[in-house]
Amino acid sequence: MRRLSAIVTLAVGLGAIDGAALGAERVTILYDAFGKSSALTTDWGFAALVEAGGKRILFDTGNDAAVLERNLAVAGIDLTSVDSVVISHRHSDHVAGLGHVLRTIPNVPVYVPLEPFGVFGGLLPPDFYRTVEVLPAEMRYFGGMRRSDVRTGSLWPQATFVAVDETKEIAPGVFLLPTVSEVPGTRELREISLAVKTPKGLLLIVGCSHAGVERILETAGKVDSHLHLLLGGLHLLTVQANAQVPPRMVMPYFVVLLAIFGLALVAWIAATAVRFRRAL
Numbered sequence: 001m002r003r004l005s006a007i008v009t010l011a012v013g014l015g016a017i018d019g020a021a022l023g024a025e026r027v028t029i030l031y032d033a034f035g036k037s038s039a040l041t042t043d044w045g046f047a048a049l050v051e052a053g054g055k056r057i058l059f060d061t062g063n064d065a066a067v068l069e070r071n072l073a074v075a076g077i078d079l080t081s082v083d084s085v086v087i088s089h090r091h092s093d094h095v096a097g098l099g100h101v102l103r104t105i106p107n108v109p110v111y112v113p114l115e116p117f118g119v120f121g122g123l124l125p126p127d128f129y130r131t132v133e134v135l136p137a138e139m140r141y142f143g144g145m146r147r148s149d150v151r152t153g154s155l156w157p158q159a160t161f162v163a164v165d166e167t168k169e170i171a172p173g174v175f176l177l178p179t180v181s182e183v184p185g186t187r188e189l190r191e192i193s194l195a196v197k198t199p200k201g202l203l204l205i206v207g208c209s210h211a212g213v214e215r216i217l218e219t220a221g222k223v224d225s226h227l228h229l230l231l232g233g234l235h236l237l238t239v240q241a242n243a244q245v246p247p248r249m250v251m252p253y254f255v256v257l258l259a260i261f262g263l264a265l266v267a268w269i270a271a272t273a274v275r276f277r278r279a280l
């Protein structure tokens with residue numbers, strides 16, 4: 001894994017994260033289950049408005065369309081000003097508000113992970129089914145025809161979905177980073193993270209990090225090796241709180257141990273010198 005010189009801040013919670021530290025960029029958390037006292041309604045799930053690269057991008061749509069609609073109104077965000085939508089992955093706590101979004105801005109491009117069988121619809125791989133020639137035509141898929149135009153259905157057939165399966169720049173300095181989970185329980189789940197280049201380093205917004213945040217960081221490192229801020233879900237619910245020492249804590253522990261060792265060594269040398277002089 002490529003090393004990231006990372007200053008990682010897990011700053012998820014309802015409300016706006018002022019762009020002062022990021023340059024011209026601004027992120028408004030619209031949907032979350034916690035945060036500072038806010039007029040926004042809390043609920044399980046995630047959504048955020050990202051203003052970067054001269055664009056307004058809605059990242060995920062939360063768990064409930066009514067809550068998203070209410071929070072957008074409270075935050076004073078007009079959906080008609082949104083340029084594009086990114087759905088990080090198919091889990092309903094990130095996608096359930098899409099119906100409200102599409103009722104308001106039906107033609108908005110919606111970036112989604114490439115999934116031939118997902119809820120966003122897709123194209124069936126051409127070699128997906130076999131044409132067994134010994135069978136009569138009525139027992140063979142499409143009468144035995146080899147078709148390359150078979151689409152799987154979408155829950156939002158009118159939407160303009162743009163399937164993403166490789167790193168894609170959707171606005172100046174704004175990148176979509178696809179990953180695929182190899183973690184048991186979510187194996188093969190595809191997910192998109194959003195990365196924004198800022199003067200202070202990379203602003204990285206993640207949905208659930210089902211592939212593992214380290215995998216996402218590795219992908220992000222190819223855009224910019226310096227991470228400034230990480231926002232979103234890390235899906236560490238099953239990881240024990242004491243399973244890892246926070247990276248910033250490694251250095252103090254090491255320094256303290258080194259100091260103790262150094263003092264002990266100096267004391268031993270001094271004691272040995274005193275004994276040696278007495279022996280003389």
Ligand SMILES: [Zn+2]
Nearest residue numbers: 089091208210
């Ligand atoms: Zn998820």
